[in-house]
Amino acid sequence: MxxxxxxxxxxxxxxxxxxxxxxxxxxxxxxxxxxxxxxxxxxxxxxxxxxxxxxxxxxxxxxxxxxxxxxxxxxxxxxxxxxxxxxxxxxxxxxxGANTVVLLTLVFYGLVLAAIDLETRRLPNPLTAAFAITLAVVVLATAVATGDWSDALRSVIGAVALGLLYGIAFVAYPKGMGFGDVKLAPSLGAVLGFLGWPQLIVGAFAAFIWGAVAGVIAMRRARKSRGVAIPFGPWMVVGALTGVVVGVPVATWYLDVVLVQ
Ligand SMILES: [Zn+2]
Incomplete structure (x- = not known):
């Protein structure tokens, strides 16, 4: 480089x-x-x-x-x-390369949306929509340019999977997250899926782990046992970045060490 x-x-x-x-x-x-x-x-x-x-x-x-x-x-x-x-x-x-463009798209919209969510507890529609459209253009252009549609297919599967996961979580436990989180989820799934299966799976789980840790810390600081609302969007973004960074090592470790026991 x-x-x-x-x-x-x-x-x-x-x-x-x-x-x-x-x-x-x-x-x-x-x-x-x-x-x-x-x-x-x-x-x-x-x-x-x-x-x-x-x-x-x-x-x-x-x-x-x-x-x-x-x-x-x-x-x-x-x-x-x-x-x-x-x-x-x-x-x-x-x-x-295409991975860099997809990652920089995640960094840009992730930082903007996390900052807005922390300050206003909202994820504005124009921004979650712009994030999704930017990704769709980049993923489609990459597939057309390279003639290889496997990354694009994983990206779509990632978007649908995380959209469904958050949609179900929202219906089952509406107090746990906002509908803005449901609208952010497909874009994060699209980024992670584009990069690979390990990134998608680890990134999806990591968001809930970070969110749970942040929730426990928030409750301790408020000295309450429940009912402390935290913005979840930033933890979705941090979770996705976790999947990007440690997805492959964690998946390799899991397959080699845990499953082979
Ligand atoms: Zn002034």
């Missing part, structure tokens, strides 16, 4: 991180994502181009508006940094 390619991925990640901040702030409020230009929510002054540089702009301004000194949330540079760093790492590890 050439350095220039990784540097390009980091820069693209930083720029998309900046756009992700716009989505995180505006989509839940139903605002346009193209206009007006970004402005300070307190004094209304437009953000100058040189202060809009990802991460560096926030550091330069020491986290305050240049006009009225209102504090700017550290979420902005954090989202930009996380997006830039993850784009670089994914590209470095997987190289150019």
């Amino acid at each position: 050439t350095t220039i390619f990784i540097v390009g991925a980091v820069l693209a990640g930083l720029a998309l991180g900046s756009f992700a901040n716009v989505l995180i702030y505006r989509v839940p409020q139903g605002l346009s994502i193209v206009r007006p230009p970004s402005a300070c929510p307190r004094c209304g002054h437009e953000i100058r181009a040189r202060h809009n540089v990802p991460v560096l702009g926030w550091i330069w301004l020491k986290g305050r508006c240049a006009d009225c000194s209102a504090p700017i949330s550290p979420r902005y540079p954090l989202v930009e940094f996380a997006m830039g760093a993850t784009f670089g790492i994914v590209t470095w590890l997987t190289g150019p």
